[in-house]
Amino acid sequence: MAIKKQRAARRTDALSKERIVEAAIEILDSDGEGALTFRALAAHLATGSGAIYWHVANKDDLLAAATNDVIARVMADLPGGARPREAIRALALGLFDAIDAHPWVGTQLSRAPWLAAIPQIFEAFGSRLEELGVPEEAQFDATSTLVIHVLGVAGQNAANARLHAHRTDRTAFLGEIAQQWAQLDPSRYPFVHRVAAQLPEHDDREQFLAGIDLILGGIEAAHPGSSRRT
């Protein structure tokens, strides 16, 4: 009557883009990227695939929405007030942990740079570099290098997850690759040989952070006035 009706719920559990994205994330997290099909999604939501297309343009649209969802949560959960350098490390680690928990996000980020999440990530890194005192003409290159590092690790992480999805042990999996590397001709691959031993026991998260620190070190070295060493 006088009350302006909201979208009337035809089913008590009405379909909506939010509900669809939520269900998609559940499937992606529990059963992996390959398990997200419109049929599986329709079954999960007790509907037909046609109904889903009323709310979602196509699969890319769905994956983009799911990815933006996860990234937006990361950005919202960031602690504020830290000094620039620490804030950059926290941001990078937050992204790493989200991608580690949802490897499919890594796949999306590394192959869909037009995602709405990308300018958010750009802004977060870039504004911290500004605070750090990096001169304006150097900010674009510095920011994109940090972003590329995150996206690069995201892609590799997702690929690793895809590979040992069915395996039980992650260390065992890295051990197999290490063994392959160790079998290469030592005279042509001396460095790979030396590094193979470190492969099974290395920590992806620490190595990721070491990369961030190297890049930050390079930025500070290129602009010595920008900030004191920490």
Next chain:
Amino acid sequence: MAIKKQRAARRTDALSKERIVEAAIEILDSDGEGALTFRALAAHLATGSGAIYWHVANKDDLLAAATNDVIARVMADLPGGARPREAIRALALGLFDAIDAHPWVGTQLSRAPWLAAIPQIFEAFGSRLEELGVPEEAQFDATSTLVIHVLGVAGQNAANARLHAHRTDRTAFLGEIAQQWAQLDPSRYPFVHRVAAQLPEHDDREQFLAGIDLILGGIEAAHPGSSRRT
């Protein structure tokens, strides 16, 4: 069994993995990643899809072989004898140019880290860092940061290529993204706003190299004794 089919005579241009990979690369280069199907490949080779499977395990195997082919050519074409830092830049640029010319290689590298090409790339970067005097315990992190940068840019490049594959103008495409970025709320995205203007006119190759230089700067800053500045 009424009709006895006339079979084609045994081909003089025998099928082989090399010939198949070669044909696959042609299709990938000329018509893009989406165009490589076993049916298209069979048509291109004037055979059936079943025959291809005699020489190739599956599509991943085929793509891996094609990727390794391209990367191996890059490694073979590297100029020798340069000083370590210049050699690293030349290697990085060689990889960038190959990925730029064959965007599908970027897709493969960024999503299949178990490729035979990866230890080759690792070795090339790592041994140069050794020459540069980077201490042994720091070589793994430094090398992987360089490799991640290459793979990260590879993935983004491939994604961009996928996106404006049918478009004529690359600058126009970047202009569209820049416009999207410029339409974001300036109070929440001040940095993205400033950078949007640089987006259409920036050079991917130079930015890639700037990233390599930042990382190298960080490596040298972390190990001051390792080498003189160049």
Next chain:
DNA sequence: CTCATGTTGGAACAGCGCTCCATTCATGTC
């Protein structure tokens, strides 16, 4: 009531990677 509108669900379609298998031909054996 009768519409019109906005949703739903599932059948149908084209295309994919891949398997299967009857068939062909180069080669080795006698």
Next chain:
DNA sequence: GACATGAATGGAGCGCTGTTCCAACATGAG
């Protein structure tokens, strides 16, 4: 020369995918 063997071939067919299409439905408006 006749035959057996098995590598190599080519195409039909399977199960799956994303996507489209459309008949059926629920609800608010007149």
